[in-house]
Amino acid sequence: MVPNAAIAQRDKQSLNYIIRSGLAGGIAGCVAKSVVAPLDRVKILFQASNPDFQKYAGSFVGTFRAGHDIYKQSGLRGLFQGHSATLIRIFPYAAIKFMMYDQVHHFLMPTKAQETNARRFLAGAISGTMSVFFTYPLDLIRVRMAFHTRTTNYTQGPPRPSFTYAFSQIYNERPINPAHTTEVVDAARPFNRYPLLKFYRGFTVTIAGMIPYAGVSFLSWGFLRSRFLPPSKAGHENPTPIADLAFGALSGALAQTASYPFEVVRRRMQVGGITRPDRWLSWSETIGAIWQARGWRGFYVGLSIGYLKVVPMTAVSFAVWQGGKRLLDA
Template sequence: MSSDAALGRRNKQNLHYIVRSGLAGGIAGCVAKTVVAPLDRVKILFQASNPDFQKHAGTFVGTFRAGHDIYRQAGIRGLFQGHSATLLRIFPYAAIKFMAYDQVHYLLMPSKARETNVRRFLAGAISGTMSVFFTYPLEVIRVRMAYHTRTFGYTQGNSSPSFLRAYRQIYNERPINSTPGSDALKRSNYFSRYPLLKFYRGFTVTMTGMVPYAGVSFLSWGYLRSQFLPPSKTGHQTPTPIADLAIGALSGAFAQTASYPFEVVRRRMQVGGITRPDRWLRWSETMGDIWRARGWRGFYVGLSIGYIKVIPMTAVSYAVWQEGKRLLSV
């Protein structure tokens, strides 16, 4: 290894670099999520089959009608319900994801000559699963907060669910009417002994879905940049914010298409304590319920709003991440 390469490795792996990389990623995630927070609220209600909003699901116009209903019932705060939990989750999630990607990318592809699509996919998948592992409980709380509506899900009067109320609800959940000796009762006893595992409802399907989502997202990001922003004769071309936005948008569209069925199953499992309090839902049960209700289309309910949300969110996320890195000299 040359002295320049060794110096580059030390620079990329020192604590100062890692902290700045994580800070840029965390800010990027918060900005991107705030931009699309109202759409995110509507999408969760559609995916989790909230009874108040099923009449709007499945159509492009229904997305805006659902948003109008939320605004009429609860004002602008209703459109951002659960967003406080989103920001608590998204900053560490995005910080870990982008920071891990920088590190894993450099380990797998220390030079342009070593870059391949397989390694780009692996770098994205590894960084995405690492971020999910450390922040998943916050995601479950956020989904519970966003799922409640005025006529469905409230357990304490008409007050909107707070972070602490959602936390207590999940922590205290118990399956009801479980037959002695049944799997539901056995799982109930297990979760009673390890209550924190309740905050990992749908974790396995999330981790499985994160592999194609983060993998395809970062694969597309790296591949499109290599094709449309190749190095110039005098060195690397400096990407513009417009280029970052465009490439980020395409990356988000590809990733959303590849992973969306996993996301629908995950949402249904995360709200299982509300919709099916008699049992702990498994993959097979959740997928069976979706299939019986709507067939294969059920795994893509809300996909149109998914595109509307994910494309600008990913575009903003990548663009702010890159601009943050430039400002922080990462």
């Protein structure tokens, strides 16, 4: 007879299981992002140094004042500006991330005895990196949609850009003064030759930030579950929604702290085509600009709202993911 462990291992590598695991992850991501969408809009405005909202940055009170200002200007729709692009992106992103984590976890740690913190971190980092690679252009479009306010309409476009408008704006970006310096021409040449590269502004810093974010998130999640949840006795995971929420919240807080400076740099690079259309912002230039403006504190601007957003989002995401897997028998 084939051992039960071998049967379970084979089942978790089947296409049917992969689809169910991915579906549970995609739904979890959409639910979690919808819960915190207004906070996400405000956080993007803070991180990208939107001139209309810098006066609110740096405090919990400022976060809610900014949200109130957006609501006064544009109503409830304004708080969810860019959310359509978020949902288009987050379903495949979360589906790939959680599905990949399941697969990499079973590859690196087929048994409980083989689970280590280093392997948990590696499994999370790999799953996060793969999900970002396939969905990054959608994230860039979402950030562009969320960044626009009354005084940031540099391109004379609509005050609330659509998905198609943001896509067109990115695709058609060109340096406005190529004769100013040879460096601008050299830096822009790859983007002019391969326009799709424009949809990967800030990609390298995103990958650099995703490794500690996803790695710490799944490391914390796996460690907490192994430390505080009793072993399964019936061959399947027992429903633990409260524990899933608590472990997810703590995992999100730790992951956000570890990766936040990368996220600030990424947002500034992503909106570079709006704020600095004459050049392609590099790592060093972006980091230098942040440091000159606010010192080390500039790399943590919006962190308080980051906690307000990431802690409930990660808690809901992990809890819905586990609940979805149980519902879909995955």
